[in-house]
Amino acid sequence: MNTRNTLFIRLHAYYSNGAYGRSWGVRQIVRVENGSADTVLHFRGAAGTCRRKQGQCSLSEFLQWARYEVMLNENSWQRVISHDAPVGL
Numbered sequence: 001m002n003t004r005n006t007l008f009i010r011l012h013a014y015y016s017n018g019a020y021g022r023s024w025g026v027r028q029i030v031r032v033e034n035g036s037a038d039t040v041l042h043f044r045g046a047a048g049t050c051r052r053k054q055g056q057c058s059l060s061e062f063l064q065w066a067r068y069e070v071m072l073n074e075n076s077w078q079r080v081i082s083h084d085a086p087v088g089l
Contacts, residue, residue, distance in 0.1 A: 007066060009059065014046055016077060018067030025050035026070055026077055047077060 009015075014028045027050050031042035038058045045053035057065075069080040 007063060007068065009041065009062065009066075010069075014070050014072070014077070015062075015066040016068060016070045016079075017065050022049060024048040027066075046072075 007015075009029060009032075011029050011032055014026050016026050017024065019025070025048035026046040027043040028046050029041055030044050033040040033042070038060065040056055041059055041062050042056045043050075043054070043062070045051045045055075070077045071080055072078075
């Protein structure tokens with residue numbers, strides 16, 4: 001499980017594994033199935049090693065892979081700080 005911080009998984013959001021070089025990847029959550037045993041996430045690869053790939057895994061497996069949420073800004077992926085952060089000062 002991702003023990004560095006609390007990661008909230010949202011449908012249609014993008015997540016990075018935080019790796020460097022050829023191991024880096026970004027996945028988008030496209031569907032969530034709530035089963036009796038475990039939640040299954042369906043994703044599509046958006047960038048890096050995951051690009052043009054599709055897959056599925058349990059929520060716990062995804063939390064082991066993902067390090068933080070990201071968003072595309074122009075031509076670069078940037079880490080999302082928080083959705084609950086105050087806007088402007």
